[in-house]
Amino acid sequence: MKIALDAMGSDAAPSSEVEGALGALAEDTDLGVVLLGLREALEPFQKAIEKARNLEFVEVEQVVDTHEAPSEILKTKTSSSIARGINLLKRGEVDAFVSAGNTGAVMAFSLFTLGRIKGIKRPALGASFPAPSGHTFVLDVGANVDPKPVQLRNYAVMGRIVMEKIFHVPEPRVGLINVGHERGKGNQLTQEAYELLQQAPVRFIGNLEGSEVFCGKVDVIVTDGFTGNVMLKVCEGMGEAVLSTLHTTGKKYRWRSWFSKKVFRDFIGGLNYEESGGAILLGVRGPVIISHGRSSSHAIQNALRLACFVVREGVVDAIKEEFGS
Amino acid sequence: MKIALDAMGSDAAPSSEVEGALGALAEDTDLGVVLLGLREALEPFQKAIEKARNLEFVEVEQVVDTHEAPSEILKTKTSSSIARGINLLKRGEVDAFVSAGNTGAVMAFSLFTLGRIKGIKRPALGASFPAPSGHTFVLDVGANVDPKPVQLRNYAVMGRIVMEKIFHVPEPRVGLINVGHERGKGNQLTQEAYELLQQAPVRFIGNLEGSEVFCGKVDVIVTDGFTGNVMLKVCEGMGEAVLSTLHTTGKKYRWRSWFSKKVFRDFIGGLNYEESGGAILLGVRGPVIISHGRSSSHAIQNALRLACFVVREGVVDAIKEEFGS
Numbered sequence: 001m002k003i004a005l006d007a008m009g010s011d012a013a014p015s016s017e018v019e020g021a022l023g024a025l026a027e028d029t030d031l032g033v034v035l036l037g038l039r040e041a042l043e044p045f046q047k048a049i050e051k052a053r054n055l056e057f058v059e060v061e062q063v064v065d066t067h068e069a070p071s072e073i074l075k076t077k078t079s080s081s082i083a084r085g086i087n088l089l090k091r092g093e094v095d096a097f098v099s100a101g102n103t104g105a106v107m108a109f110s111l112f113t114l115g116r117i118k119g120i121k122r123p124a125l126g127a128s129f130p131a132p133s134g135h136t137f138v139l140d141v142g143a144n145v146d147p148k149p150v151q152l153r154n155y156a157v158m159g160r161i162v163m164e165k166i167f168h169v170p171e172p173r174v175g176l177i178n179v180g181h182e183r184g185k186g187n188q189l190t191q192e193a194y195e196l197l198q199q200a201p202v203r204f205i206g207n208l209e210g211s212e213v214f215c216g217k218v219d220v221i222v223t224d225g226f227t228g229n230v231m232l233k234v235c236e237g238m239g240e241a242v243l244s245t246l247h248t249t250g251k252k253y254r255w256r257s258w259f260s261k262k263v264f265r266d267f268i269g270g271l272n273y274e275e276s277g278g279a280i281l282l283g284v285r286g287p288v289i290i291s292h293g294r295s296s297s298h299a300i301q302n303a304l305r306l307a308c309f310v311v312r313e314g315v316v317d318a319i320k321e322e323f324g325s
Numbered sequence: 326m327k328i329a330l331d332a333m334g335s336d337a338a339p340s341s342e343v344e345g346a347l348g349a350l351a352e353d354t355d356l357g358v359v360l361l362g363l364r365e366a367l368e369p370f371q372k373a374i375e376k377a378r379n380l381e382f383v384e385v386e387q388v389v390d391t392h393e394a395p396s397e398i399l400k401t402k403t404s405s406s407i408a409r410g411i412n413l414l415k416r417g418e419v420d421a422f423v424s425a426g427n428t429g430a431v432m433a434f435s436l437f438t439l440g441r442i443k444g445i446k447r448p449a450l451g452a453s454f455p456a457p458s459g460h461t462f463v464l465d466v467g468a469n470v471d472p473k474p475v476q477l478r479n480y481a482v483m484g485r486i487v488m489e490k491i492f493h494v495p496e497p498r499v500g501l502i503n504v505g506h507e508r509g510k511g512n513q514l515t516q517e518a519y520e521l522l523q524q525a526p527v528r529f530i531g532n533l534e535g536s537e538v539f540c541g542k543v544d545v546i547v548t549d550g551f552t553g554n555v556m557l558k559v560c561e562g563m564g565e566a567v568l569s570t571l572h573t574t575g576k577k578y579r580w581r582s583w584f585s586k587k588v589f590r591d592f593i594g595g596l597n598y599e600e601s602g603g604a605i606l607l608g609v610r611g612p613v614i615i616s617h618g619r620s621s622s623h624a625i626q627n628a629l630r631l632a633c634f635v636v637r638e639g640v641v642d643a644i645k646e647e648f649g650s
Contacts, residue, residue: 067507130566132566142504145504145511145512146512146513177555179467179470179550179551179554179555182392186470186551187470187471187551188471190551209555209558210554210555210556210557210558210559210560210561210562211558211559211561211562211565212562213559213562213563214562214563214565214566215562215566223555225504226504226511226512226515226552227551227552227555229504229535230502230504230534230535230548230552230555230556231535231555231556231559232535233534233535233536234535234536234538234556234559234560235535235559235563236535236536237535237536237537237538237539237540238538238539238560238563238564239563240536240539241455241457241539241540242567
């Protein structure tokens, strides 16, 4: 198993990436990592890279910035760590690609170079949320902000496959995020998607309100990329705000604050991008993981672990098979 | 100041409503409350109602159920507590109406009987979220799930007025919920709304990601009713999930758990519908407060207090004036 890792992606690149790769390699002796980065950026880590078993370095000439528009990048950044990493995956020289860089750029190169799985018009980003027993897989968390109803149906099928393959949940229950439980509730998109989900090859249990995201009522949550992105980030923000309240109040009661934090982290651990490693880009013809820009080495290590799961459990092939291509 | 209160609205009606009204009357001697309810439902409270100063009882013949469709209700439930309460407001016999009942029914009767403020096509529900210093006012949290861009512009103006009048924030900063900060980000709705917000008579500071809802960067948050509803409920659900985790873990460490809960409640207090009292229905020609179906007497008391603020600070007149009607 060999994974290409964009060494220039995260805010703390390349140190998060190098340390994350070393951590993952120490943990999994079957793993190989190909680090793609600028020579001068990786120079401080040269010795560590040379010493490490199963760690290769591939020099690239360009880096994609966070705010560059994907349409431009496709033309101008063909020698970037993202473009080169996706190329390695396309040629079969690696089994997966991981990046904490510009999400739009990773999606654009994935679509352009790897292509879509037949039957899936637009890919989705799927991320796991914590649930009372294990995880709930939410998609789309931001790949497609104006989807058609049929795309929500396809998200449900892809989410079912991820839950079955990676989380080993048989017949996962699928819910549609909406503003009320009754059929007929919601905006035009969810009203139409409801009908399609009823006929989809998934165990659709109906509409789900926002308050039920964490209650473990479903295994897969389907929503449009706008709502999913806001949902994910609101939870992140709320988690941080609560931790900061605990910290401030805890100054008076130092160790009690530590306790509160520990308990709270037990809960948000699963929500935290540090623990989940990142989101899976589903619907393209290859395993691609997109991590948070603020990823630490710990998050990158978890992203590599997630990539291994996606490859070993054959998620992409299962989606291809389901959609007949 | 006299407020009509739907005594049949909450899940625990009419006891939450009667006790909430008694609490509010004890707190504010200038307040009068008109309780609208079924005679038999209020019978157990008859003595308390008779004894209370400034508390009137108006008998109604019908109750609106939670799941009835608003279109039907307008025809069939004209003698309900909601219809009758809104009628009292229309005739000027009370200054505001408060209900924890069927949101769609309250909106339908408000629109039908009170009418829209000229220039506002669709009303919005606004609710306050906690922020590091005070509150952030979010609208729409669920009145209109498929708004047009111009409606988001009008939400911004109404939100500005609420912040100025009720929270006494001069020149409130307005942000638009989106999937990224840059202009041009987002779905079709937010892309078009961004342009209109730039020209609106508000201090528009741009796009806001979900993670920034609690950071105090803005005073007013504008979003469509679908996203706003999911946002609000996800926070509610996350708060409950965290409290439940604290409870479970805390069995080992009983009093420490109590501490964690207390600290956590300090934060989510502002988010909690129990504390905020409910959402303001903005854009109709009268002060209407819609409370959570799960409201306790404490929540109803806060809803009555919120209604007093809306009336005393002249929120509805200020909106009428701003929109020229």
